[in-house]
Amino acid sequence: MKKFVPVLSTVAAAALVLTACGGDSSSSGDGLSIEVPDVPMMESVGEPEGQLNIVNWSGFVEPAWTDKFTEDTGCVVNPRVAGTSDEMVTLMRTGQYDLVSASGDASLRLIVGGDVAPLNLDLIQNFSDDIVPGMKGQIYDTINGQAYGVPIGRGANILQYNEEEVGTAPDSWSVVWEADSPYAGKVTAYDAPIYIADAAVYLMYHNPELGITNPYALDETQLAAAVDLLKQQNAIIGEYWSDPAAQIGSFVGGNTVVGTSWEILRKLSGEEKLKGTLPKEGSTGWYDAWMLSSTAANPNCAYLWMDYVSTADVNGQIATTFGMAPANGAWCESSEEAKAHCEQYHATDEVYFDQIWPWTTPIEQCVDGRTDVQCTSFQDWTDAWLTIKG
């Protein structure tokens, strides 16, 4: 057995439940008790309001599937595309939107901030057993056993490399972290505080003495170690990326030869020489879920939407448009094309996703279950991140 075996957070959660609740593993969710504001849950779906305002990632809300929704329910969909998780959180706090397609680095913030409401899954019939196991009841959208999100899809942060420069696939992330990397000056990294977790994943494998068991539960010492690693990386970085188009251009133009990426970006580049791999340390990944604003003006349309987009067909369309693994595993069986897509994105490959740590907002309460220390919060990560780039 290897030193580090990344575990599904449900498995970890189950273990936590065992320790915390004296063997009561029947309670679903994360087993951590996190204090959340009391926001009422919808009891039934009433008359549609005729409008629905969504904050979403590009490609999540498209006429190809909103037209039919509007036809069926009379709800006109007004999408607002956001570029980053932080922008999504800011937009949701304006109170002008009903729904958000939140990634894990936004969701916990929204839940604890009281910006999103708990969901009544009984009202979302299509939220069924077809949802892949790896996206059910995860900590980023299920708190204290209560669901706050409807899974949309997921994707891993892979190590992308230029085959002409690198040759065979690197088996370790060391090429982007170590000062003596042969690709110094041509390394790219994701430009967001959540990227600190990638450093933590690397440290988990290589520096077990730090005692990191979950890259989103870092105490001060562990965060300092991750920050040191990121500062070391800063010296070999060519460019940080947050804009996907710029990242693609950087890889295609030759300024970047190795760095973190998404399968969809590799595909969009249209370059045979660009390859992706998942190194031995494992990686982080983004898991997206629909979340309902606690001040939604159109909750009925929002529930109808969450039900509609959870069908295998619509979920599959979103997954293919954005380029990710769909949450609804049933879609993968629907056609040859769907099958190929699911294969490429490892949709139902839980062994693959077992190596991925889903983005989770770090909070002061350690999400790895430690109670003897206080963990660093997302604000600490944010402050730390801005000091790294210098």
Added chain:
Amino acid sequence: MTSVLQVPEPPTQAEVKVAAARTPRQNRRGLLWLLTPPTAWLLILYIGSLFFLLITAFWFINPFTSKVIPGFTLENFVSIFTVPAYFATAVRSLLIALAVTLIAIVLAVPIAIYMAKIASPAMRAFLAVTITLPLWAGYLVKLIAMRVVFTENGFLNWLLAPFGISGPGFNTSTVIITLTYLWFPFMALPVYTAVRQIPNSYFDASADLGAKSWRTIRTVVLPLIKPAIIAGSVFTFSLSLGDYLVARFVGGSTQMIGSIIASNINLNPPVAAAFSFVPITFVLVYLWVVRKMGALERL
């Protein structure tokens, strides 16, 4: 048919008197009409929004939800000095803005002299077009163009490859080059206008007294165009200080003040607001120094 040629009668003295008597009031009303919209625009939209942004700099942030909480703290300002990355970025931005201004001056003066005094009319028109050309294109278009030029497999490296050298890639010097390219017209145009206004006889007189061209530039031209250079430098300096997309697109991992504001705007608005004081301070100090030099009176 005679009516066509009718000349309006000159106003009688009484009419003139009445008009004169009503003028101040009418003028005042007219002025009010004229000035209200721009004043309101300036006060409410411009100063008002700026005020609310700047006041945030004294507020707190909820460490978990990143929500802004009104209050009073100087912590955000202190962080500019205590966080090494912040301080280094502020200094770096200042140096970049100064470098851009200096390069723009060094390039603008000879070009302006050539255009205004030596070039043929056709050449002058051609140069005027090429200098102002960047102003015609969108900012982002120019930026992406520069990115394409400086990219590893890009135009510049292709051009330099035969000589066995390669371009700077994406780093701080690329940021300076790009900013100079973007803001050069703001320096070149006022300097050119100023040089044009220098009578040719000054050059003749200078030459008659035995001055060579360099001395003429130093002792005749430069003092006369100093106000124009200052005016241009205010643009190049402040525009460079406030820019962040250039650093983001062609700067590699270079950070500028704008990068820190942009990263903080969603995550920690008070720090972003505090940081927006930095370029304001720099520009105020710059204007103060310029004033001390006595250059503003002649603007």
